[in-house]
Amino acid sequence: MTTSAEGWLPLSPGERSVAIEVLVHGPMSRTEIARRLALSPGSLTRLTKPLLESRLLVEVPEAGAPAGVRQGRPSQPLDVVADSRYFLGFKITSDMVYGVVTTLRSEIVARHNRPLTTHDPVDVAELVAAMTRELSRDRPRVAGIGIGVGGLVEGRAVVGESPFLGWRGVPLAGLVEERTGLPAVVENDTAAFVEAETWFGAGRGLDRFVVLTIGAGVGYGLVLGGKRVPYSGGEDRGFGRHWILDPHGPLTPDGRRGSAVSLLTIPNIRYQVRAATGRDWSYEEILASAAEGEPMPARVVEEAGRALGTLVAQIANFVMPQRILLAGEGVGLMDVAGDVVEDTIRDNRHPQAEPVGLEIKVSDFHDWARGAAVLAIQVLVLGAALV
Amino acid sequence: MTTSAEGWLPLSPGERSVAIEVLVHGPMSRTEIARRLALSPGSLTRLTKPLLESRLLVEVPEAGAPAGVRQGRPSQPLDVVADSRYFLGFKITSDMVYGVVTTLRSEIVARHNRPLTTHDPVDVAELVAAMTRELSRDRPRVAGIGIGVGGLVEGRAVVGESPFLGWRGVPLAGLVEERTGLPAVVENDTAAFVEAETWFGAGRGLDRFVVLTIGAGVGYGLVLGGKRVPYSGGEDRGFGRHWILDPHGPLTPDGRRGSAVSLLTIPNIRYQVRAATGRDWSYEEILASAAEGEPMPARVVEEAGRALGTLVAQIANFVMPQRILLAGEGVGLMDVAGDVVEDTIRDNRHPQAEPVGLEIKVSDFHDWARGAAVLAIQVLVLGAALV
DNA sequence: CTCGCTTTCTTCCATCTCGGAACTAAAAAA
DNA sequence: TTTTTTAGTTCCGAGATGGAAGAAAGCGAG
Numbered sequence: 037m038t039t040s041a042e043g044w045l046p047l048s049p050g051e052r053s054v055a056i057e058v059l060v061h062g063p064m065s066r067t068e069i070a071r072r073l074a075l076s077p078g079s080l081t082r083l084t085k086p087l088l089e090s091r092l093l094v095e096v097p098e099a100g101a102p103a104g105v106r107q108g109r110p111s112q113p114l115d116v117v118a119d120s121r122y123f124l125g126f127k128i129t130s131d132m133v134y135g136v137v138t139t140l141r142s143e144i145v146a147r148h149n150r151p152l153t154t155h156d157p158v159d160v161a162e163l164v165a166a167m168t169r170e171l172s173r174d175r176p177r178v179a180g181i182g183i184g185v186g187g188l189v190e191g192r193a194v195v196g197e198s199p200f201l202g203w204r205g206v207p208l209a210g211l212v213e214e215r216t217g218l219p220a221v222v223e224n225d226t227a228a229f230v231e232a233e234t235w236f237g238a239g240r241g242l243d244r245f246v247v248l249t250i251g252a253g254v255g256y257g258l259v260l261g262g263k264r265v266p267y268s269g270g271e272d273r274g275f276g277r278h279w280i281l282d283p284h285g286p287l288t289p290d291g292r293r294g295s296a297v298s299l300l301t302i303p304n305i306r307y308q309v310r311a312a313t314g315r316d317w318s319y320e321e322i323l324a325s326a327a328e329g330e331p332m333p334a335r336v337v338e339e340a341g342r343a344l345g346t347l348v349a350q351i352a353n354f355v356m357p358q359r360i361l362l363a364g365e366g367v368g369l370m371d372v373a374g375d376v377v378e379d380t381i382r383d384n385r386h387p388q389a390e391p392v393g394l395e396i397k398v399s400d401f402h403d404w405a406r407g408a409a410v411l412a413i414q415v416l417v418l419g420a421a422l423v
Numbered sequence: 424m425t426t427s428a429e430g431w432l433p434l435s436p437g438e439r440s441v442a443i444e445v446l447v448h449g450p451m452s453r454t455e456i457a458r459r460l461a462l463s464p465g466s467l468t469r470l471t472k473p474l475l476e477s478r479l480l481v482e483v484p485e486a487g488a489p490a491g492v493r494q495g496r497p498s499q500p501l502d503v504v505a506d507s508r509y510f511l512g513f514k515i516t517s518d519m520v521y522g523v524v525t526t527l528r529s530e531i532v533a534r535h536n537r538p539l540t541t542h543d544p545v546d547v548a549e550l551v552a553a554m555t556r557e558l559s560r561d562r563p564r565v566a567g568i569g570i571g572v573g574g575l576v577e578g579r580a581v582v583g584e585s586p587f588l589g590w591r592g593v594p595l596a597g598l599v600e601e602r603t604g605l606p607a608v609v610e611n612d613t614a615a616f617v618e619a620e621t622w623f624g625a626g627r628g629l630d631r632f633v634v635l636t637i638g639a640g641v642g643y644g645l646v647l648g649g650k651r652v653p654y655s656g657g658e659d660r661g662f663g664r665h666w667i668l669d670p671h672g673p674l675t676p677d678g679r680r681g682s683a684v685s686l687l688t689i690p691n692i693r694y695q696v697r698a699a700t701g702r703d704w705s706y707e708e709i710l711a712s713a714a715e716g717e718p719m720p721a722r723v724v725e726e727a728g729r730a731l732g733t734l735v736a737q738i739a740n741f742v743m744p745q746r747i748l749l750a751g752e753g754v755g756l757m758d759v760a761g762d763v764v765e766d767t768i769r770d771n772r773h774p775q776a777e778p779v780g781l782e783i784k785v786s787d788f789h790d791w792a793r794g795a796a797v798l799a800i801q802v803l804v805l806g807a808a809l810v
Numbered sequence: 811c812t813c814g815c816t817t818t819c820t821t822c823c824a825t826c827t828c829g830g831a832a833c834t835a836a837a838a839a840a
Numbered sequence: 841t842t843t844t845t846t847a848g849t850t851c852c853g854a855g856a857t858g859g860a861a862g863a864a865a866g867c868g869a870g
Contacts, residue, residue: 050856067818076858081820083856108817109865244647246741258743260631261648265743278773279740280733283669346667353666354633354741356645356652386665437827454847463829468849495846496836 047087050075054083055092056417058114059140060235063096065111084114092116116140121179121416124171124218125409126164127225127401128152128185130200133160134401135167137175138409142236146171147402155201161211168216180412181218183208184225184404186253192221192411221411229363229399229407230257230264236410238361238395246357248347249399250366252303254279254296258355276300281343286336299343302366308336320368327372341373345380352392353385359393363403370396434474437462441470442479443804445501446527447622450483452498471501479503503527508566508803511558511605512796513551514612514788515539515572517587520547521788522554524562525796529623533558534789542588548598555603567799568605570595571612571791573640579608579798608798616750616786616794617644617651623797625748625782633744635734636786637753639690641666641683645742663687668730673723686730689753695723707755714759728760732767739779740772746780750790757783 047055057069064072066080075083087093096115118139127134130152137146148171150163164183172178185208187198193209195201212220223231230239230247239245239259249255254276258265276296285294288304298304302319309317312332317325326337348360362370370377381392397403434442440460445451448459453467462470474480483502505526514521517539524533535558537550551570559565572595574585580596582588599607610618617626617634626632626646636642641663645652663683672681675691685691689706696704699719704712713724735747749757757764768779784790 048856065818077819078821078859079857106817107815107867109819111818244652256741258741265631275740275773278771280771350737351741353662354643354645354738384665384667386662435827452847464848465830465850466828469827493846494838494844496838496848498847 048083050079050083051087052418054080055087055116058093059116059417060240063099063113063115065113067111069114088114091120118143119145119177121177122172122175123179123409123412123416124168124181125228125405125407125412126167126181126183127404127408128160128164128183128201129401130155132401133163133167134405135164135171136402136405136409137171137178138406138413140413142232142406142410142413144402144406146175147405149401155203157203157206157208157211160201161208161215164212165215168212168218178218179416181212181216181220182228182408182411182413182415183212183220183222184228184408184411185222186225189222189224189227192223195222219412219415221408221415223408223411224267225404225407226255226257227264227267228411229255229404230259231414232403232407232410233361233363234259234262234264235414238359238397242358244355244357246351246355246360248351248360248362249364250300250302250344250362250369251364253301255364279347281346282339285339285343294343296343296347299340300347300366300369305336305340305366309333312336319366323368323372337369337373338376340369341376342380344369344373345377346384348377348392348394349381349384352381352389357393359395361395361397363397363399365398365400367396367398435470437466437470438474439805441467442474442503445480446503446804447627450486450500450502452500454498456501475501478507505530506532506564508564509559509562510566510796510799510803511555511568512615512792512794512799513554513568513570514791514795515547515551515570515588516788517542519788520550520554521792522551522558523789523792523796524558524565525793525800527800529619529793529797529800531789531793533562534792536788542590544590544593544595544598547588548595548602551599552602555599555605565605566803568599568603568607569615569795569798569800570599570607570609571615571795571798572609573612576609576611576614579610582609606799606802608795608802610795610798611654612791612794613642613644614651614654615798616642616791617646618801619790619794619797620644620748620750621646621649621651622801625746625784629745631742631744633738633742633747635738635747635749636751637687637689637731637749637756638751640688642751666734668733669726672726672730681730683730683734686727687734687753687756692723692727692753696720699723706753710755710759724756724760725763727756728763729767731756731760732764733771735764735779735781736768736771739768739776744780746782748782748784750784750786752785752787754783754785 053073054069057072058064066084070077070080093114094117096113098110098113118141121140123138125136125138133150133152135148136144138144148167150167168181185195185198186200188196190196193207195203195206195208197204209220209222233239233247234245243261245259247257256275277291279296280292280294281296281299282294285299286308287293288298288307290304291297305322306317306319309322309332322333325333351360441456444456444459453471457464457467480501481504483500485497485500505528508527510525512523512525520537520539522535523531525531535554537554555568572582572585573587575583577583580594582590582593582595584591596607596609620626620634621632630648632646634644643662664678666683667679667681668683668686669681672686673695674680675685675694677691678684692709693704693706696709709720712720738747
C-alpha cells in the first residue's frame with residue numbers, strides 16, 4: 037500500500053495551522069489548540085473534524101493524567117500518527133552520503149551511510165536511489181525524500197553551485213525523483229538543518245532564533261517571525277570567512293586573518309596546532325590536551341573560545357534572538373572553553389541585557405540528514421508552496 | 424471645534440490596512456491598493472466606502488498624469504487629508520525641550536524649543552503643557568501628543584528610569600494629559616525615532632530594517648516583519664558602551680575601551696582630540712581638520728570610520744536587513760570618512776553578499792521630536808492597541 | 811445511586827469578509 | 841462614432857468565525 041505523494045492537501049489555512057501545531061508541539065487537546073491559536077472552541081470542532089476523518093490526526097488516550105487534581109470532563113488530546121508516513125533524508129558530503137529514515141515527528145528510526153566514490157551527478161543520484169531502496173525496504177509508507185547539499189540550491193530542486201562537488205546547475209531533485217518515484221526536495225544543508233531545528237528542535241515556536249554551526253566550516257541561519265531568512269548571495273560556509281573576530285588573530289590557509297573560519301573550524305584549529313608543534317593532532321586530542329593545561333593547545337582553544345564568545349555576543353546584541361543554537365561537530369569546544377566563552381559573552385554585552393539563551397547541541401552528519409528529511413515533511417504538510 | 428481623541432476607530436482590520444497603506448505610501452488608486460494588499464477590486468470598493476464617508480480618505484485629482492501614454496478610464500487616487508489633524512511631538516533632553524507640530528503625514532509644520540531649568544516631573548509636565556498651548560494656538564485640530572525621553576519607558580506612559588533626568592517611575596503621560604486634555608504617549612526617544620522611520624522614513628514598507636544613530640550616544644533599533652523589536656533590558660544608549668569594536672581602541676571616560684561609544688560618539692571623539700592636543704575642539708572643527716589632513720584629528724576620525732564600518736558590517740552580516748539607516752547628529756563623519764567606512768564594510772563581508780543598503784540621514788533634535796509625534800499618529804490610527 | 815459541579819467538546823446560527831462575474835464609467839484609439 | 845482599454849461598482853455565493861446553548865464525561869457529596 038504505497039501512499040501517494042499527495043500530501044495533506046488540500047487543507048484550508050485554518051486546518052493546516054491546527055495540523056502544524058499538533059505536529060510540532062505534540063499531542064494537545066482541542067481546548068489547548070484553541071488557546072494557542074486564539075480560536076473559538078466551535079472553530080476547533082470544525083477544523084479538527086476533517087483532519088480526524090482523513091486520519092491525519094487521531095484521538096489518543098490522555099497522557100500522564102494529573103489524576104485527583106483534575107476536575108470536569110477529561111480532555112481528549114489529538115495527535116498525529118507519527119509513523120503513518122516515513123521520510124528519507126540525505127546529506128551529501130564529498131566522500132560520503134549519509135541517510136536517515138524519520139517519522140512524521142522527525143525522529144530517526146534508521147540510518148545508513150555509503151561512501152561516495154564519484155561526483156558524477158547521475159552516479160550520485162543512483163547512489164541515493166539505491167540507498168532509498170535499502171532504507172525503504174520493509175517500510176512501505178515512505179512519503180518523500182529530502183537532500184542536503186553544501187552550496188547554492190535553487191528552487192529546492194537544482195544545485196546551482198557546489199564547489200566541493202564541482203557541480204553547477206545539477207537538477208538533483210529531478211534525477212532522484214526519476215529513479216525513485218518519490219517526491220524529492222534539495223536544499224542547502226545548513227538551511228535544511230535550520231528548518232529542522234525551527235520546526236522540531238531548539239527553535240520550536242520561537243519568533244527570533246539563530247543557529248550557528250561549527251565544524252568543517254561555520255554555518256549561520258536566521259529565523260525571524262518563525263520563518264528562516266533565505267540567504268542572499270554569500271552562501272553557507274562562505275559567510276564566516278569574512279567575519280573578522282580578532283584582527284590580530286591567526287593566519288590560516290582558509291579564511292581571512294582572525295576570521296571565524298580561521299579561529300573556530302576544526303580544520304583550522306588543527307592547522308594552527310600542527311603549525312606550532314610540527315605534528316598532526318586530532319580535534320579531540322587538542323581539546324583533551326587543552327583541558328589538561330598543555331600550553332600550546334590551550335592557547336589555541338582559549339583563543340577559539342574568545343572568538344566564539346565574541347561571535348555569540350555580536351549576534352545577541354544585534355539580532356536579539358530568543359535563543360541561539362550552537363551545533364555541529366565542533367561544539368566540543370564548549371566543554372573545554374565554556375567558561376571563556378561565557379566570560380567573553382558577558383564582556384561584550386550590556387550587564388542589564390537579557391542573558392543569551394544559548395543552547396548547545398552536539399550533532400553529527402545524521403543530524404544534517406535529518407534536517408533534510410524535515411524538508412520532505414514540510415513539503416508534505418504545507419504542499420509545494422514553500423519559499 | 425476641538426476634535427475628540429476618538430481616533431479612527433472603530434475600523435475593521437481590512438479598513439485599517441487600507442488606511443495605513445495610503446497614509447504611509449501616499450495617494451494611491453483603488454487598483455493600486457488592491458494590488459499591494461492582494462485584495463480583489465470588489466473588496467476595495469467595500470473597504471474604501473466607509474473611509475471616504477468618514478472623510479478619513481478623500482478622492483484627489485490624479486497627480487502628474489503621464490498623459491498620452493495612458494489608456495482607459497483614469498484612476499482615482501485616494502489620499503488622507505494630511506492636515507485634517509495635527510500632532511505634537513516633544514523630545515526632552517536634560518536642558519532643553521524640543522517641540523514640533525506635524526501633519527498626519529508626519530511633515531513638520533512648526534517647531535519650538537524651550538530651555539529646561541528643572542527636572543521636577545511636575546515642572547516638566549507644566550512646560551510641555553505650556554509649549555502645547557503655544558504650538559496649538561491657531562491650530563484647532565490637534566489630536567495627540569507624543570513625548571520622547573531617553574531612558575526606560577513602561578507601557579508608553581511611565582518613565583521607568585531615566586538617569587539623565589534622575590527620574591524613576593514618573594507617570595509623564597498622565598501628568599501631561601491632565602494639563603492639556605489631549606491624549607499623550609511617552610516612549611523611549613530612540614524607539615520613537617525608529618517607529619517614525621519605519622512608518623514614514625527610510626524603513627517604509629521594509630521587512631528587515633535597522634536604525635543606527637550616532638550623536639551624544641549610540642542608538643540601535645531593529646525592525647523585523649515591519650515591527651520594531653522592543654528592547655529588553657539594556658536600553659537605548661547603554662547598548663553601545665559594550666559593543667567592543669576594537670579591543671586596542673582608545674580608552675575614554677565613557678564606554679569601555681574601544682567600544683562603539685568610545686569610538687563614535689561626539690563627546691568621546693572630542694575627548695580623544697582634546698586629550699591629545701590639550702585644547703577643546705568642536706565636532707565640526709575636528710571633521711574639517713581631518714578632511715584637510717591634519718594628522719591627529721585625521722587619525723581619530725579614521726579610527727571612527729573603521730569602527731563604524733565594522734559595526735555596520737556586523738549588523739549587515741547577522742541581521743541581513745534590507746536597509747540600514749544611519750542617523751543622528753554625528754553622521755557628518757560619513758562626509759569625511761565615508762571611504763574608510765565603505766572599505767571597512769567591504770572588508771568585513773563576503774564579496775558575493777548583497778551590498779549593504781546604507782542610508783545616511785542628518786538629523787537634529789527636531790527629528791527626534793517628530794519621531795515622538797509619530798507615536799501619537801500611530802495611537803490615533805491603530806487605537807491604543809499597541810505593543 | 812443520584813444529583814450537582816466542572817470542564818470539554820459539539821451543534822447551530824448570525825455575521826462578516828472575501829473573491830468572482832457581470833456590469834457601468836471614463837477616457838483614448840481606430 | 842465605435843471599439844478598446846482600464847477603473848471601479850454591484851451583487852451574490854462560499855467559507856470562516858465567534859458566541860450561545862446544549863450535550864458529554866468525569867468527580868465528589870450526600
